[in-house]
Amino acid sequence: MWQSSRMEGSPLERQQWKSIIEGLLFAAGEEGLKPKEIAEILQIDTREVRQLLKEMRQQWNEEGRGLQIVEVAQVFQLTTLSEHRSYFEKLAESPSRSQLSRAALETLSIIAYRQPIIRVDIEEIRGVKCERAIYQLKRKGLVKEVGRAEGVGRPILYGTTRQFLEYFGLKSLDELPPVDSIFHWTEWEQEREELYQRLGVEPQQAPEELEEESHSS
Template sequence: MEGYPLEQQNWKPIIEGLLFAAGEEGLKPKEIAQILQLDTREARRLLKEMAVEWKEAGRGIQIVEVAQVFQLTTLPEHRTYFEKLAESPSRSQLSRSTLETLAIIAYRQPIIRVDVEEIRGVKCERTIYQLKRKGLVKEVGRAEGVGRPILYGTTRDFLDYFGLKSLDELPPVDSIFHWTEWEQEREELYQRLGVEPQEEELEDEVAEVPLEAAERS
């Protein structure tokens, strides 16, 4: 580091930042040494020292060495809390089928569930329920006609989730959802696994959610 004598430079915060930036791939002491223009043995000494200091300080992350690569990880005793975070409706990733349903609602809103199911060709009650729990979809009114079914639309959280300022920024649907390619990939996977295509669509029909009663209220 130009302008900083090696014996005066506080390398540890820099190493911490480097490990954070490296993510799961981590860094070898040699790589850190090259970046900081240090001796490899000195880089390793600093890493080992930091690992001990963090443990003694009771920090929530740790430095571990795996196959001569150092990386930042969470503590194994906190695993339960991270599992809860991953299971949180607002944090869990969207499956392909859920994205398809969300895309239909986003581009055709306001839309009733029956119309979504007609476009997708499968039951979407459970998927829409999950999207509502995630805060990406909401009820925006009632359609005219028999039973006055619920109309669905996207939320402000939907815009935040996809980094949009408004619905006007939605790109052409074909640029995001390549339906033909997806169907071909799906059929090829079925052939390799020897699975009947109908089985995948069952995920939208199982575990029926009692929404009908709520929709009638």
């Protein structure tokens, strides 16, 4: 068991706080959270948050969990274990995972036209969480981190890559087609199908999109 020089709350409350922290870190994704941000949400002392995180890290390590809590520049985030990397590479290379979902395609379009852009703004445009889609696009080399925005937490800015241009046969972003041909899916069916074909995906992939949106709810 773990001991703290300053224990707050009952065991039941502390376990509930840990459960909430785990959910918060998952929702925050790669941007992570500072102890102060977690403390403000839970309305407890920042030092107590650090103690809870310490206990969670130790407990997860002892239990052999597939996720870990890491601290980078005073920001805590959830990551997978480095020793499991080969398995994630196999997952990414799986034929069933080789195509882009419509959700990823729409996310890519937003990034292409609005870059540099942060994840929150992408999600505001789409109306759903986009962390999974962004991860897929990064794995395929179509999207990359291009810096950090000013403001609280300095969120990551995303932009397209050189591989994105090569994928679409573009010399520069100036050659992107009119934005309406990307976003007005029903009114521009032919352009939509051509875009799917150039990305090597099937036009009918609504179930995948629904799956992602169900994960984000």
